[in-house]
Amino acid sequence: MSTTPSASSNVYAATELPELGFRNYWYPVLAAWRLRQRPKAVKLLGEEVVLYRDGGKIYALKDQCAHRGARLSRGKCLYPGSGTLSCPYHGWTYSGETGQVVAKLMEGPDAILPAEARVTTYPVQEHNGVLWVFVGDMNAAPLEEDLPECLAKPDEWHTIGTWRTYRCNWRVLNDNLCYDLHAPFVHRNSPELFFQPVFPFASHVTTTKLENANGLGYVAKDGVTEASYPGLGLFPPPRETFFRRLRPMGRGQEMDREKAQAVKRYGIKYRHMSCLPAVTLVGRPTGEYFMVRWVTPIDAETTLFYSINAFRRRGWLATQLDRIGWAFWMSWSHDWIFSDQDKNIVEGVRSNAEQLSPTDLGVAAWRKFAVENARRSPTEAPTEDDRPAPVCADDAGIGSAAE
Amino acid sequence: MSTTPSASSNVYAATELPELGFRNYWYPVLAAWRLRQRPKAVKLLGEEVVLYRDGGKIYALKDQCAHRGARLSRGKCLYPGSGTLSCPYHGWTYSGETGQVVAKLMEGPDAILPAEARVTTYPVQEHNGVLWVFVGDMNAAPLEEDLPECLAKPDEWHTIGTWRTYRCNWRVLNDNLCYDLHAPFVHRNSPELFFQPVFPFASHVTTTKLENANGLGYVAKDGVTEASYPGLGLFPPPRETFFRRLRPMGRGQEMDREKAQAVKRYGIKYRHMSCLPAVTLVGRPTGEYFMVRWVTPIDAETTLFYSINAFRRRGWLATQLDRIGWAFWMSWSHDWIFSDQDKNIVEGVRSNAEQLSPTDLGVAAWRKFAVENARRSPTEAPTEDDRPAPVCADDAGIGSAAE
């Protein structure tokens, strides 16, 4: 199956990104409250990992005993407080800190514990009510380095996370999040936007590197909310517009890049950003809310979609109202209905062939940015491919209407 | 896995026929009433196709958007009457006639619509209450050319169709239909034949090319309905014969090739015929009924068995009686029970090895006829293999009792 980047060798095909995700990043894997007394098996980037808590700490080890290959996730913390996990089969007992075997219970205290009797450890952290695991070959970056500010500063933001498993490769789901103008089409009748005009489309999208060099910000200009197509008629069709009486609000409201509170008060330059490894932020003009969509590859056909709603702390009462608003409205309208409109589509996508188009400028820009800027261990070869120009504008080589 | 045509290089092994079916033919894929407002995904010969109706016409396109690979079958006809289908993802809108993109809704009316922004179209037709799709590389033949007369002339025949999915390769199911003398054995206790003698077996089968050169007619002579096997006893065993008091009738009645009404009045020469691409006709001595069994390959392991009962129109009342007879008797006794006796067997068949035998003269003849006569696009190489003699008689090289 050959993959055909449509217009220009300046564009990366979906399949040129690593199938199992970018290594050497932190990924959310499990709601913290779901890890209790018993160890838990998770899988990310194709690797099987056991998580466990002991003595107030959390540990992550490769979920395969070095001895005879049993799953450590079926074992127990036999010695609470020691930070160890014992294999269910012959009691090889691993230090969660080092991955080293510290006892082979069935061999007695005098057993030889050779250096190779160990399993891989994974850096793991609890943060924002989520367990984050670092997968890669390098030393783990500090978690905060991989987090957007709204997640990195829990004293300024409070969060509510949800998750869902998608039956598709992570790249298909992540492409969906790169401001590719599917939203005015796919979500036009979503309850959240039902009485508002559709999102603007046919916009001119540009992308700019974020100051922290970890991602891209999207800006869309000159969009319309209605257009007439020769031989077809209006989009949206009139039968879908007569009831759209509200003005844009909430999610539907664009950010005025001069006057919006987000910009003036908080210095947030973009309403929509994509960051490495596969994270999307969608904000509001108030600068007081972000929806963070973290795409965690499980294996080549399965992806964990970890969605975190981040609200700026504005006092106790506001926090309660945020939570009530989420529970009675957003959890349903957005985290469920809106997202399922995408899920239904992306789970059917086949990426063996594609023809990128001007609506995909964001996708092309993100792919290029990601491939060229992702962390790499020093042993990894540099990108074999050094594609010249940035894809942040019409020079992307994607066939465009402007010419 | 080597395949061993048993006796002679003059015989084609099952696996020498194309695994996904003969291309460049029409195949039935869906009862017409099942395609309503929403597009419908079907698969045939390994190809995924979306069917939709608009403005009184039916269209068939490859079920994968050229843009980012979403399934068109999850899209909608947003502009009724225009004959277009819009992709659910970014609204690329395809002409059902040409497969060409006529609008990219999210890019505005000025979007460039390059020639390569298109998907394959499939010829599709509604006929006899069934949707027929042509798969191949050549221009579609007229549908009538691929239909037996009883389906081609709806003013002379009325039809009732049913379908069933089989978990086997199409070749295994089609072999089952080539007058291979399994019927006297497999179906001997089927309700349709319960009180009649079993079908004749140990017959001498000959095959003759049909006048339209599209298939073979089978003639069986000298069959018996009982025989005694040394060391075993009678077939059928006596415990299965004492209640067989009726004379052959309906399906059980052979056609007298001199006197039968089918021959004299209607000029139907054969009661049992196999036609390309994988169609079987079983008639009656009256010449007023045909059971048409159309084998549509879905993929290498799955097959659609489309069964059409065709009744000659003999006035309004006769038509009503045909329909009542079908509803209360044939639908149950034949389309269900009788066919399931085969389904149970063919779904377990493994074709990696076979030893054809005189009962398989029909199978061998059909395979040879089909391989050598199937439509081929000019670009396709001719059969690499030109096996000499016809398989219409004992010269088939299949070990026979006559020598």
Add this chain to the structure above:
Amino acid sequence: MSTTPSASSNVYAATELPELGFRNYWYPVLAAWRLRQRPKAVKLLGEEVVLYRDGGKIYALKDQCAHRGARLSRGKCLYPGSGTLSCPYHGWTYSGETGQVVAKLMEGPDAILPAEARVTTYPVQEHNGVLWVFVGDMNAAPLEEDLPECLAKPDEWHTIGTWRTYRCNWRVLNDNLCYDLHAPFVHRNSPELFFQPVFPFASHVTTTKLENANGLGYVAKDGVTEASYPGLGLFPPPRETFFRRLRPMGRGQEMDREKAQAVKRYGIKYRHMSCLPAVTLVGRPTGEYFMVRWVTPIDAETTLFYSINAFRRRGWLATQLDRIGWAFWMSWSHDWIFSDQDKNIVEGVRSNAEQLSPTDLGVAAWRKFAVENARRSPTEAPTEDDRPAPVCADDAGIGSAAE
């Protein structure tokens, strides 16, 4: 995936044993009462076999008709008493003795029955209420040769068999049975042993060839039932020991190799033995009970675990008590709970890497014994590998605490 025998080339990796099991042995496949009037399909060592009873005998044939590949297991014994099975498709009728076609029912009594019209036969026997099938290329050994005495002599022993299907390769399950000291760990809280001390661990295991040269006997010395691990604490942890007030009994009782009745009265030298092809015996000091665990490979990922409880006949009343004891206690505590503790672990094992350790002396010894002593047909090459020393002691090269 490379397999790494941990310490020495003297040790065979799991994957060096044949993936589908040792051929040329008898294996239990089905409880005899489950084969009634209808033929039954079973699979062992990757081969599909149909079993049927006729005229008081049992037959086993390859479950694929030589003619067109239908499953004989969907056929019938049409001629009771003749020992034949008829294919469901065209009635090819096979002698259960020879596998030869004795009639092609649909071709009449004069059909040619060539020598190649046959299927493989498998030696099959009913014994101890179980059907045993011999798979291989050699002439079948007498069944008794492959059976331990407690199964070979039904007049001295009575038996109760149960079975379970495991989703793992047979090697993983068989390793579990080779006195590898998992039991003191995995089963320590099993109901059977709940109030007794755990089995001794950290023992010094030696293995000795059995007199009949068909397997190994295990002897463990110097085990302890409690030990203290630096930095961790006691094993078993005190919270698991305060209620262990009983003395070792039943299964928990070691065999005194000088005084035990098993030794003195019955000449049984080992309480735990492994035999070819993949059979484990665990006895009692009384010498009046054996649990026989027979591991029958089904395919590469599935294994039949056939478990036979053998009780020495000690009069009518004792037999009844044995049966009652089994029904109300052992069936639950052992054949179900105890075995499921293992099943839960072995079904998760991946054998692509392992580090054998002194607890695995039994495993290593058995692997070596099995590879070097398994029956081989004369046409099979000898083991490519002739690893020098026996693995019956510390010279196994498995890193040991004693050095």
